[in-house]
Amino acid sequence: MSRKFDAVVLGTGAAGLMCAIEAGKRGRRVAVMERAEKIGKKILISGGGRCNFTNLYCTPENFISANPHFAKSALARYTPMDFISLVEKHRISYHEKTLGQLFCDRAANDITEMLEEECLAAGVKIFLNQRVKEISRTTEFVVRAEGEEFRAPALVVATGGLSIPKMGATSFGYDVARQFGLKIQKTRPALVPLTFGAKEKREYCDLAGVSMEVIAQADGHAFRVHSEALLLLRSERFYESKIHFPQYAELFEGFSRIAFPVIAFFGPGVLVVSLDGSARRTQD
Numbered sequence: 001m002s003r004k005f006d007a008v009v010l011g012t013g014a015a016g017l018m019c020a021i022e023a024g025k026r027g028r029r030v031a032v033m034e035r036a037e038k039i040g041k042k043i044l045i046s047g048g049g050r051c052n053f054t055n056l057y058c059t060p061e062n063f064i065s066a067n068p069h070f071a072k073s074a075l076a077r078y079t080p081m082d083f084i085s086l087v088e089k090h091r092i093s094y095h096e097k098t099l100g101q102l103f104c105d106r107a108a109n110d111i112t113e114m115l116e117e118e119c120l121a122a123g124v125k126i127f128l129n130q131r132v133k134e135i136s137r138t139t140e141f142v143v144r145a146e147g148e149e150f151r152a153p154a155l156v157v158a159t160g161g162l163s164i165p166k167m168g169a170t171s172f173g174y175d176v177a178r179q180f181g182l183k184i185q186k187t188r189p190a191l192v193p194l195t196f197g198a199k200e201k202r203e204y205c206d207l208a209g210v211s212m213e214v215i216a217q218a219d220g221h222a223f224r225v226h227s228e229a230l231l232l233l234r235s236e237r238f239y240e241s242k243i244h245f246p247q248y249a250e251l252f253e254g255f256s257r258i259a260f261p262v263i264a265f266f267g268p269g270v271l272v273v274s275l276d277g278s279a280r281r282t283q284d
C-alpha cells in the first residue's frame with residue numbers, strides 16, 4: 001500500500017516530533033514513521049526519568065558545532081521561553097534544579113504526551129512499528145517500511161545519533177546521508193564514560209548520586225569544567241560513572257576506558273580522586 005504526504009519524518013524522538021509539529025502547523029500533510037512501539041523512548045529516560053527539557057540560560061555559546069551560526073539562528077527563532085510556554089500551555093508542572101536546568105515535577109512522559117497532543121492538533125499522523133528499510137528518490141522520496149510505502153516530496157531524517165545502542169541506536173541516519181551524498185561531520189561522544197574498578201567502587205559508593213561542578217585532569221590536560229558540565233556518580237552502576245565533558249570529548253576520545261591516571265577534584269578542594277589507585281579524601 002502506498003500513502004502520499006507533503007512530508008515524511010523518520011523518527012519520533014524530540015527532533016522528529018518537533019519538526020513534524022511545526023510542519024503540520026504550516027498546513028503540511030505530515031507522516032512520522034517510528035520503528036518502536038511507542039514514541040519518544042529516549043525522552044522517557046532523559047533527565048533520570050524527569051526530562052531536563054530546557055535550560056533558562058541556554059545560548060548559542062553553549063553549543064559545539066562545525067557551524068556555530070546554526071545555533072545562533074535556531075535559538076533566535078525558537079528560544080527556551082518558547083518551549084517553556086508550550087509546557088505551561090499543557091499545564092505541566094516543573095522546577096528549576098540547578099544552573100537553570102528545568103525538569104518535570106512528575107515524569108518525562110508529561111513531555112511525550114504533550115508532543116503527541118501537539119501532533120494530533122497539527123494533523124500529524126504517527127505510524128508506529130514501522131522500521132524504515134529503504135529510501136529511494138525519483139520525482140519524490142519513496143520510503144519503504146514493514147509492508148508499507150510512504151511517498152512525499154520532502155523527507156526529514158531524525159533517526160537519532162549513536163548513543164545508547166542497547167536502546168536500538170544505529171547509524172541509519174548517517175547511512176541515509178551517505179546514500180544521498182551529504183557531507184557528514186565526524187561523530188564524537190557527548191558523554192565520556194570512565195570505568196571505575198571494584199576498589200574505587202567500594203571506596204566511593206557513598207558518593208553515589210552526587211552531581212557537581214568539577215575540575216578534572218587527564219593525561220596532562222587539565223580542565224576547569226564549566227557550569228553545564230557535571231560529574232555524575234550513579235548509584236547502582238557506579239563503575240560506569242560518566243563525566244559530562246562535551247567540550248572536551250575529542251581529548252578524551254579513545255582514552256575513556258583506559259583512564260589512568262585521572263584526577264577529579266570534586267567541588268572547591270573538597271575531594272581528590274585519582275583513578276590510578278591512590279584515591280583519597282582531602283576533607284569531609
Ligand SMILES: Cc1cc2nc3c(=O)[nH]c(=O)nc-3n(C[C@H](O)[C@H](O)[C@H](O)COP(=O)(O)OP(=O)(O)OC[C@H]3O[C@@H](n4cnc5c(N)ncnc54)[C@H](O)[C@@H]3O)c2cc1C
Pocket residue numbers: 010011012013014015016033034035036039040041042043045046047048051052053054130131132133158159160161163164168170172
Ligand atoms: C540517559 C540519557 C539522558 C538524557 N537526558 C537528557 C535531558 O534530560 N535533557 C536533554 O535535553 N537531553 C537529554 N539527553 C539527550 C537527548 O535524549 C537526545 O539528545 C535526544 O533525545 C535526541 O533526540 P533525537 O530526536 O535526535 O533522537 P532519538 O530520541 O534517538 O529518536 C530517534 C528515533 O528514530 C527512531 N528510528 C531509528 N531508526 C529508525 C528506522 N530505521 N525506522 C524508523 N524509526 C527509526 C528511533 O526508534 C527513535 O525513536 C539524554 C540522553 C540520554 C541517553
